[in-house]
Amino acid sequence: xNPRAILGRIGLWLSVFVIVSPAILFFLWxxxxxxxxxxxxxxxxPVFIPEHFAWRNYADVFASNRFLTYFSNSLVVxxxxxxxxxxxxVPAGYGIARMAAHKSAIVILIARITPGLSYLIPLxxxxxxxxxxxxxxxxxxxxxxxxxPIVIWIMIGYFETTPLELEEAALIDGATRWQVFRHxxxxxxxxxxxxxxxxxxxxxxxxxxxxxVLAGRETxxxxxxxxxxxxxxxxxxxxxxxxxxxxxxxxxxxxVMAQRQIVAGLTAGAVxxx
Amino acid sequence: MSVVTQAELAAVENQPPAxxxxxxxxxxxxxxxxxxxxxxxxxxxVFTIWMSLQEWKVGSPTVFVGLANxxxxxxxxxxxxxxxxxxxxxALSVVLPxxxxxxxxxxxxxxxxxxxxxxxxxxxxxxxxxxxxALVWTMMFHPQLGILNYLLSLVGLPPQLWVFNPTTVIPSLxxxxxxxxxxxxxxxxxxxxxxxxxxxxESAQIDGANFWQVFRFITLPLIMPxxxxxxxxxxxxxxxxxxxxFAITQGGPGSASETINxxxxxxxxxxxxxxxxxxxxxxxxxLIVALAALLLYLRKRLLWTSQLGSEA
Numbered sequence: 083x084n085p086r087a088i089l090g091r092i093g094l095w096l097s098v099f100v101i102v103s104p105a106i107l108f109f110l111w112x113x114x115x116x117x118x119x120x121x122x123x124x125x126x127x128p129v130f131i132p133e134h135f136a137w138r139n140y141a142d143v144f145a146s147n148r149f150l151t152y153f154s155n156s157l158v159v160x161x162x163x164x165x166x167x168x169x170x171x172v173p174a175g176y177g178i179a180r181m182a183a184h185k186s187a188i189v190i191l192i193a194r195i196t197p198g199l200s201y202l203i204p205l206x207x208x209x210x211x212x213x214x215x216x217x218x219x220x221x222x223x224x225x226x227x228x229x230x231p232i233v234i235w236i237m238i239g240y241f242e243t244t245p246l247e248l249e250e251a252a253l254i255d256g257a258t259r260w261q262v263f264r265h266x267x268x269x270x271x272x273x274x275x276x277x278x279x280x281x282x283x284x285x286x287x288x289x290x291x292x293x294x295v296l297a298g299r300e301t302x303x304x305x306x307x308x309x310x311x312x313x314x315x316x317x318x319x320x321x322x323x324x325x326x327x328x329x330x331x332x333x334x335x336x337x338v339m340a341q342r343q344i345v346a347g348l349t350a351g352a353v354x355x356x
Numbered sequence: 357m358s359v360v361t362q363a364e365l366a367a368v369e370n371q372p373p374a375x376x377x378x379x380x381x382x383x384x385x386x387x388x389x390x391x392x393x394x395x396x397x398x399x400x401x402v403f404t405i406w407m408s409l410q411e412w413k414v415g416s417p418t419v420f421v422g423l424a425n426x427x428x429x430x431x432x433x434x435x436x437x438x439x440x441x442x443x444x445x446x447a448l449s450v451v452l453p454x455x456x457x458x459x460x461x462x463x464x465x466x467x468x469x470x471x472x473x474x475x476x477x478x479x480x481x482x483x484x485x486x487x488x489x490a491l492v493w494t495m496m497f498h499p500q501l502g503i504l505n506y507l508l509s510l511v512g513l514p515p516q517l518w519v520f521n522p523t524t525v526i527p528s529l530x531x532x533x534x535x536x537x538x539x540x541x542x543x544x545x546x547x548x549x550x551x552x553x554x555x556x557x558e559s560a561q562i563d564g565a566n567f568w569q570v571f572r573f574i575t576l577p578l579i580m581p582x583x584x585x586x587x588x589x590x591x592x593x594x595x596x597x598x599x600x601x602f603a604i605t606q607g608g609p610g611s612a613s614e615t616i617n618x619x620x621x622x623x624x625x626x627x628x629x630x631x632x633x634x635x636x637x638x639x640x641x642x643l644i645v646a647l648a649a650l651l652l653y654l655r656k657r658l659l660w661t662s663q664l665g666s667e668a
Contacts, residue, residue: 094463094466094468095468097463098463098468098474101459101460101463101464101478102474102477102478104481104535105477105478105480105481105535105539106477108481108489108492108535109480109484111492111496111503112492115492115495123501124501126500126501126506127506128501128503128506166392169388170388170389170391170392171389173385173386173388173389174385174386174388174389174390176382176385177382177383177384177385177386178382178386180382180385181382181386183386186386189393189397189398190393192645193393193397195592195596195644196397196596196641196644197596197598197617197620197637197640197641197644198596198598199598199617199620199621199624199637200400200401200404200620200637200640200641201396201397201400202624202625203400203404203407203624203630203633203634203637204399204400204403204404204407204634205396205400206625207403207630208403223395223396224396226392226396227396227397230389230392230393230396234389259381259382259384259385260384263385284483287485288483288484288485288486288487290485290486290487290598290599290602290603291598291599291602291621294602294625295625304485305485305486305487305488306487308485308487308488308491309487309603311491312490312491312494312603319495322491322495323491323492323495326485326487326488326489326491326492327488329485329487329488330484330485330488330489333483333484333485334480334483334484336483337476337479337480337483337484338473338476338477338480341472341473341475341476341479342472344479344483345475345479345543348479348540348543349543349544349546349547
């Protein structure tokens with residue numbers, strides 16, 4: 083290696099460091115806040131690594147009896163909304179791609195970019211009228227606003243790239259279109275299914291705006307629960323940061339583990355929910 | 357490829373028994389999703405438009421008032437102010453992520469160890485739960501105990517009030533938005549960089565162009581379509597940004613960071629003035645539909661250029 087190449091290498095690593103550090107430092111600071119006792123969190127200049135770790139903060143979060151309710155609420159809402167979206171969205175993506183019905187994509191696109199609050203006013207009245215507001219059903223249904231367009235959008239893009247020849251051959255051999263979908267198209271599209279599933283889970287899990295309107299005391303999802311902790315618990319930073327980290331930890335883990343799929347999905351559709 | 361397919365189809369059509377075979381309809385695949393879309397997307401639109409023509413407050417009878425709710429908008433100082441906040445917030449939240457995202461994409465386009473893993477770390481801010489992030493930023497913005505003022509003091513700058521001062525609240529929130537959404541711009545531009553052929557770079561190297569010249573005259577023009585798309589997506593997301601603003605400031609201090617979306621929330625779900633809220637939603641919605649049309653137009657153009665690219 084000549085000196086110029088070495089210099090270039092150092093410059094490259096320096097820029098990589100500068101670019102990645104806002105993300106790394108933020109999440110390290112988040113972890114640091116969550117592991118400190120109040121005395122360390124309230125000291126100035128700030129303490130970065132405390133002498134004693136406050137693991138108790140995490141224990142406190144899990145011990146508060148409501149937290150497990152909120153956690154299971156989040157699991158139910160995200161699980162149902164994603165499962166339903168896959169159930170209706172994957173065939174729809176397939177149908178739209180095969181019919182080359184590009185006009186229908188306009189609806190999906192508009193759905194994706196309309197602010198979540200616009201759906202909330204009429205649906206809030208509808209759920210009130212149906213007497214569903216005390217249950218998780220309204221949130222599951224309204225999360226479909228986020229998950230269905232993501233799944234359809236990604237699956238359209240995916241089925242448009244899968245080869246047609248096999249499907250045509252199967253059709254001519256007398257297979258029904260359902261058989262073709264089930265046994266030819268779907269197995270090929272498995273990576274696309276993974277992308278759609280992961281993104282639907284993440285954006286449903288993260289959703290906040292639907293919950294603050296539709297969730298009651300018993301039906302809060304985790305983001306809403308954390309928001310309520312901000313307003314009522316302003317001064318105990320340790321447990322607050324611990325709760326925030328617990329809420330977002332599954333998503334962060336998924337992001338690092340499945341970064342290849344997430345990157346593929348995001349560059350294909352640049353999806354964002356809500 | 358398409359020629360072969362057409363030839364096959366023609367062959368099929370010429371065979372007597374195959375004349376009865378018709379391409380199957382794909383409608384059954386789409387119908388379940390269509391029902392869902394009608395119920396949770398189309399129905400709310402129609403209902404919102406109808407509601408916007410009513411005087412509709414929770415707890416009192418509804419009265420048809422025509423366009424009165426819409427006529428109220430330009431005379432409502434809070435709404436006019438919210439439009440201004442939304443526009444300045446959006447402009448900053450488009451430009452800054454575009455600049456930083458492009459720089460980051462140029463770096464991530466190079467080859468280095470653990471690139472995939474570091475890219476995963478880099479996109480964490482945009483995938484993390486916004487409310488959880490907002491909570492930690494709120495702590496970081498704290499005027500006495502926050503880490504940001506400590507960092508400022510290290511480089512000799514005076515402490516700031518960040519989100520607690522009406523003049524700095526929007527730039528502070530844009531800081532969070534930029535931190536959060538620069539990765540999306542990076543990913544889109546990175547996709548653009550991957551599509552650039554190597555020949556122009558080789559000839560530039562022979563001509564002795566420096567790094568800046570290469571970026572300015574080769575890279576930038578070639579990634580322009582991707583920058584455009586990224587800017588458009590960023591604009592749409594920034595216009596309707598809600599979680600971060602609401603969780604950190606609730607539109608405050610006073611109404612200094614109240615965007616259209618935050619004001620819409622207050623009108624509809626704090627004051628329960630659903631008719632007026634619906635009118636705001638419709639106007640806001642029209643703004644975004646116009647942007648959607650633009651986005652679709654751009655998507656077509658991008659599709660066209662990428663098809664050209666794959667055929668070349």
